[in-house]
Amino acid sequence: MRILVLADDFSGAAETAGIGWRFGLPVRLLRQPPKDVVFAGMTVVDTDSRGLAPSAAAERVRTYLRSTPRGSFDLVYKKIDSVLRGPVMAEVDAVARALKFTSALLLPQNPSRGRTIEGGVYRIDGIPLAETEFARDPEYPARSSEVCELLGPARLPVTVANAATVDQVRAWAGAIDPTTLPVGGADFLRSILQLRGLHEHSERHIPALQRPALIACGSASARAAESAARARSIGLAIFPMPATDADRDPWIAAVARALRDHGRAMMTIHRPIDPAPDAPRRLTEQFTAAVRDVAILADPATLLVAGGATAAGVCDCLRMSSFEVTAELEAGVVALRAVTDNPDEPAVAGAESSPIIVVKPGSYPWPEEVWKLLAS
Secondary structure (H helix, E strand, C coil): CCEEEEECCHHHHHHHHHHHHHCCCCEEEECCCCCCCCCCCEEEEECCCCCCCHHHHHHHHHHHHCCCCHHHCCEEEEECCCCCCCCHHHHHHHHHHHCCCCEEEEECCCHHHCEEEECCEEEECCEEHHHCHHHHCCCCCCCCCEHHHHHCCCCCCEEECCECCHHHHHHHHCCCCCCEEEEECHHHHHHHHHHCCCCCCCCCCCCCCCCCEEEEECCCCHHHHHHHHHHHHCCCCEEECCCCHHHHHHHHHHHHHHHHHHCEEEEECCCCCCCCCCHHHHHHHHHHHHHHHHHHHHCCCEEEEECHHHHHHHHHHCCCCEEEEEEEEECCEEEEEECCCCCCCCCCCCCCCCCEEEEECCCCCCCHHHHHHHHC
8 A cells, every 4th residue: 555645744744654653554754755656655745834834835735746646646645733733725725736636624633632623613622722722822823713714715625524532533534535635633544544454553662762862842832841840850951042142052062961971961942932923933943953963962862852843953954854663652752763865874964873863743742751761
């Protein structure tokens, strides 16, 4: 079975790749257009388009699909943010037009995580979306809980699926026909794969993560504060991003020293939300460049990154563009290793070896395996 998944950010792409790994599929994760479509398994492509304007996001998607004929894959899936951040409808329309779908079935919610849509209203653990922390997102504040208002107008027929249980998600998965583009989150894709006769691993095979380990938290979610509190409880040194450029080099040197001396460290942004339109992008660029410099200086064996934009920035800085899945620690928390087409070159520029990079969405918790690694 040949499967193509198009994700709009890196943590979503990693989550999807983890699902493919869980179902026993060969998986490749790419942050560039595929050079070939002949791959017997799941190809996950991160178009890194969530932060673009709708027209630019649509053009990015079209560029990635330019050399992909309609019949190249047995299943095409458009992975979107589970709470509808980014130019969702522009990307859905671009995929549908490029690959000749005439309609789309959109099911972004994940009932397995308490995320539901009933009567067109999005709720998290029963609370309307606009009353959750996503209403304070610095880039994509949820100003409504009405799904149609969050999405905006569509250019092709789009069905938004009401579903509040995993069984209801599964029923919608059975309603897909060859002319309909399935669009959504992790629960929807998992149900589609099950209905196509694939089976999940009954047990997770978690490899032992190695030290030195650097945890980089570029997310402003409530989970970031929880992670910092957990880090303090195990005596982990936390290095917040300094407020001035003059303190940047000493900050990087201190993190690298902690990694060399103690085998563990945490880097955070930890600043009040800046309302300027380009502030999140600028902070991410500064933060990820610092993570790159620490990785080059200290050569961590494990790099743990929270937040899709941060993870993408780190990979760009380290010139990581192709990955294989080494493990899924928990649903949505995936361990990757960068690979290269040239066996004589390291996958990470400037580093002696390619680290394992563990990626998770900013709103997901770190699993216990991570804290065990950092506490040991």
